[in-house]
Structure formats: C-alpha cells, structure tokens
Amino acid sequence: MERRTFIKSSTLAGVGLLTSRMSFGKTVAQPVKKGLRVGIIGLDTSHVLAFSGEFNKENPAPELLGYKVVAAYPQGSKDIQSSVTRVPGYIADIQKLGVEIVDSIPQLLEKTDVILLESNDGRVHLEQAIPVYKAGKTVFIDKPIAGSLTDAIALFQAAKDYKVPMFSSSSMRFFKGLKDIVNHPDMGKVIGAGTFGPSSIEPTHPDYFWYGIHGIELLFAIMGLGCKTVSRVFTPNTDVAVGVWNDNRIGTYRGLREGRATFGGHIFGEKKIETLGGDSGGYFPLLVEIAKFFQSGIPPITAEDTLEVFTFMEAADESKRRGGVAVELAEIRQKALAEVKRIW
Secondary structure (H helix, E strand, O other): OOOOOOOOOOOOOOOOHHHHOOOOOOOOOOOOOOOOEEEEEOOOOOHHHHHHHHHOOOOOOHHHOOOEEEEEEOOOOOOOHHHHOOHHHHHHHHHOOOOEEOOOHHHHHHHOOEEEEOOOOHHHHHHHHHHHHHOOOEEEEOOOOOOOHHHHHHHHHHHHHHOOOEEEOOHHHHOOOHHHHHOOOOOOOEEEEEEEEEOOOOOOOOHHHHOOHHHHHHHHHHHOOOEEEEEEEEOOOEEEEEEEEOOOOEEEEEEEOOOOOOOEEEEEEOOOEEEEOOOOOOOHHHHHHHHHHHHHOOOOOOHHHHHHHHHHHHHHHHHHHOOOOOEEHHHHHHHHHHHHHHHO
C-alpha cells in the first residue's frame, strides 16, 4: 500500500516538462546483454559523465563486470540553477557515449535492468526512487541520498518494504589504500581521526549534505559507527565538526571554503599516526563496488552506516543553530523517526 501521500500515482507528474521541451536527437547504442543495462536518473552532476565514461569505454575494466549505461532520464533538480543549467550540455555529452535519452522514468525502467539515481538534488530522490522500487530495480543512490535525515530514513524503509536492494555512498568511502592503512598491524587500534575536504554550501540543503558529506564519509570510514555527540564551530570560510564516539574516541572534520580545496586527513593509531592524502583513486573504486552490488544485490555499505553519517551532519547543523554546543545524535535520530511515521 502506498503511504507517501504526496507521491502521485501518475509518477512524477510534471517532471517530464524539461525533457518534453528539448530536442534530444537520435542515439543508437550498441546492444547490451539483458541484465547488464544501466539506466541513469538525473543529468545535473558531473558524476554521470565520469561514471558513464568508465562503464561505456571501448575496453572497460573487467572489474566493472560488463555493465553499460544504455539510457538516461535528464530531470534532476527543478530549482537549483547550478544543477539545472548543466543539463543541456550533459545531454549532448552523454549521447556521445551511446546513451539514449528518454522522456520519463517509466520509459527508463522499461529499457534498463539496474539504476544509478544521480540527481544532484537530494530533495527529489524519494520521489524519483519510488517508481524504481515499485519496478523491483536494484538502485545506487548518489550523494546526498536525500535532502533531510527524515527522507533518508524513508528511502531505506521504502526499499525494505519493496524488497529492493539499495545503497548510497560517497566515493571517499573507498579512498585508495584506506583499508590497508586502517587494518595494518603496525597501526594498532584506530584511536582517532581528523579529515578535511571542500564544503561548499547550498541553501536548499543542510550545510554538509551538499559537499561536506565526502569528507565526513571518509571520517566514518576510518572511525566506524558509534558517534554519540557532535559540536560545530562555523565561520563563512571554514568550519569544524567534532564528534565524540561511545568509546570516547574523537573524530573531527574540517570543511574548507577558501584556499586549496582537497581531501585528506590524519589517522591516529595506538602505534603510529598516518597521513591520508594524494591519489584517492577517484570514482573507480566506488564504481567497482557498484558493479559488484548490481550483480549480487548485497550493499557494501549498510543502511546504519549511511544513516549515522546523515544523523551526524544534521546534528552538526543543529549544533550550529545552538551556538556550537554538543548535540546528541540520538536526539536528532528520534526526531527524524517520528517525522518518518507521518510520511511513510
């Protein structure tokens, strides 16, 4: 039974306006074996070209298991101009990779087997994911999984209700060499970490959801689950979030909005301290995990992992509103769970 009352049965009524007003031209894609056909929802992020470029190479990496992007539905954000203005150019570029442009999500689902939900605007993800779930299509939802913690929880609950495999992750979760560092015997137990990264802000989303999520996922990839409180110091150019874990370990994230913007951090072990930086591996390690997920239906990142990251980020926003005091993640999670019951 459909419980998200604002989602119309016609599926995204009005969302097709963008595509109906554009002339896409004809694209003839090479035949792709059924089961390996990837569809994309949303052409308003550079990820779609980077991902499609890898999957659709003339000689793709064997780790991508033969998956090919064959079709895309362009509509992503409806009102974030930095996203909306990208769409025409990305349509032209992705067509050069042999990807067909379709006019609706239902059309996309007819032509594909698995889905990359790539809309840059997390607020539209729940609306776009429901028809994918109903069709039983395995789906990867790119960052941010949603525009609020409430919608993030609803996305996982809906996937569970429809029995559809789904996961979401930043590419920083699979930072090149990270596992080897964290698990190396010379490190001992990880007793703390500090990560940093670009943290531009989009007013329609909680501050860290738009871009800070990358560096924060890196922090959680190092520290693991169990953060209990977060406090935040904010300035227009930089801010710092300090998380305290249940075992009294401390993890910090520094968001950068001026100067050199890159990703990295420090890992504090019982026996040594390691610096993390340089070549992160780009998107490829994430794409390998996505391909394996498409094949197995087993997410490499659990719902609990993703939801704790989003609880941390929403709690950081609450700390900012309260003047930097420590905010308990449990408080923020309970509030969101109560809201979910009203919408799903």
